[in-house]
Amino acid sequence: GEDVEQSLFLSVREGDSSVINCTYTDSSSTYLYWYKQEPGAGLQLLTYIFSNMDMKQDQRLTVLLNKKDKHLSLRIADTQTGDSAIYFCAESRGLRASKIIFGSGTRLSIRP
Amino acid sequence: DSGVTQTPKHLITATGQRVTLRCSPRSGDLSVYWYQQSLDQGLQFLIQYYNGEERAKGNILERFSAQQFPDLHSELNLSSLELGDSALYFCASSGRGTSENNEQFFGPGTRLTVL
Numbered sequence: 001g002e003d004v005e006q007s008l009f010l011s012v013r014e015g016d017s018s019v020i021n022c023t024y025t026d027s028s029s030t031y032l033y034w035y036k037q038e039p040g041a042g043l044q045l046l047t048y049i050f051s052n053m054d055m056k057q058d059q060r061l062t063v064l065l066n067k068k069d070k071h072l073s074l075r076i077a078d079t080q081t082g083d084s085a086i087y088f089c090a091e092s093r094g095l096r097a098s099k100i101i102f103g104s105g106t107r108l109s110i111r112p
Numbered sequence: 113d114s115g116v117t118q119t120p121k122h123l124i125t126a127t128g129q130r131v132t133l134r135c136s137p138r139s140g141d142l143s144v145y146w147y148q149q150s151l152d153q154g155l156q157f158l159i160q161y162y163n164g165e166e167r168a169k170g171n172i173l174e175r176f177s178a179q180q181f182p183d184l185h186s187e188l189n190l191s192s193l194e195l196g197d198s199a200l201y202f203c204a205s206s207g208r209g210t211s212e213n214n215e216q217f218f219g220p221g222t223r224l225t226v227l
Binding site for chain 1: 145157202204215217221
C-alpha cells in the first residue's frame, strides 16, 4: 500500500534522547524526510536523507536509514521542552521526487 | 515564515455550505499542494497543481475541487460541507528550482469548523 507508518505518541524525560521510528513502503524513494509541526503552525522541514545514505547527523539530530527494512528513524539528543511537537516522516516518489507521502505524525511530549 | 500565505486563518460555517480557501505560494514556486489534517485521519494529501495544471491527486472527495491560476495562487473549494470536513487545511509549495530535495514549504493553515 501507500502507507508511511509511525507510532502516534512518544513521551520522554527532558535531557534524554528521543527516538522516533517510521516504516515506508516504496524502495525507490529518492529522499526521506522528517518534518516538524509545532502547535498552531504548519509543517517545517527538519532534516532529510538521500536514499543512498545510511546516516545523517545534524547537531542534536541523527537520522538512520535502513533501506533493506524500509525503516527510518530520527534521534533527538538531549531532548528539550522546545522539541515538543508532532514529527512527520515522509518519503518522496515519482518523477523528480514530486510526490511526497507523509506518515500520520508522532506527537512528542517532554516530561520534567 | 515559510513565504506561503493562506487565507482565511479561521472559517466557521454550517453544514451544506460552500467555502473557498486561498493559498499564495512562495515567490517562484510552481507547485502547490493541498493537505487536510484532522485528529482521526492525520495528514492527508488532497491534490497537487504544477504551473496551472493538476499534477497528482490524493484522497480528495468529489465535493472538493481546486485550481491554480496564472499568477500561481491556488484555491480549494469545499462544497456541501459535512461535520467531518472540520479540519486544518494546509497549502504547501515547492519547485523554485533551488532546492535539491524538493522540500515543501507549508503555509500556516486554515482551520475550518463546520457546525
